[in-house]
Amino acid sequence: xxxxxxxxxxxxxxxxxxxxxxxxxxxxxxxxxxxxxxxxxxxxxxxxxxxxxxxxxxxxxxxxxxxxxxxxxxxxxxxxxxxxxxxxxxxxxxxxxxxxxxxxxxxx
Numbered sequence: 001x002x003x004x005x006x007x008x009x010x011x012x013x014x015x016x017x018x019x020x021x022x023x024x025x026x027x028x029x030x031x032x033x034x035x036x037x038x039x040x041x042x043x044x045x046x047x048x049x050x051x052x053x054x055x056x057x058x059x060x061x062x063x064x065x066x067x068x069x070x071x072x073x074x075x076x077x078x079x080x081x082x083x084x085x086x087x088x089x090x091x092x093x094x095x096x097x098x099x100x101x102x103x104x105x106x107x108x
Contacts, residue, residue: 003072008103010063013096019059023051065102066091071101078104 011050026032041047068076077098082099092101 004069004107005075005078006067006069006103006105006107007078007082007087007101007106008059008065008105009101010069011064011086011091011096012098012100013061014092015041015095016061017059018061021057023053023057023060027051058088069107072106 027036027076033049036049037044037047066085068081070081074081079099079101082101083092086099
C-alpha cells in the first residue's frame with residue numbers, strides 16, 4: 001500500500017478522571033445547589049432548581065491531542081509508533097505511561 005495516514009493520539013495518565021452522572025444527581029448535592037443559587041438567585045428566597053430532562057454530564061480530564069504521520073504499511077504498528085512519538089517528544093512523564101489512539105485518517 002502506498003500513501004500516508006495521519007494518526008491522532010492522547011497520553012494516558014494514572015490520575016485521569018472520567019465520571020458520568022445525571023443532572024438530577026448533580027442537583028441533589030447541597031453544595032452544588034447552594035453554589036447555583038448563590039450565583040444566579042442571590043438574595044432571593046424559596047427558590048427551587050429543577051431540570052426538564054435528565055441529561056448526562058461528563059467530568060473528565062482535559063486531553064491534548066497530538067498528531068503524527070506514518071506510512072500505510074505501518075498500520076499494524078500504529079500504537080507502538082504513537083508511543084515512540086510520545087517518548088521522542090517527552091510527552092510521557094512520571095504518572096503517564098501509555099497512549100490512546102483517537103483518530104486515524106488517510107492522507108493522499
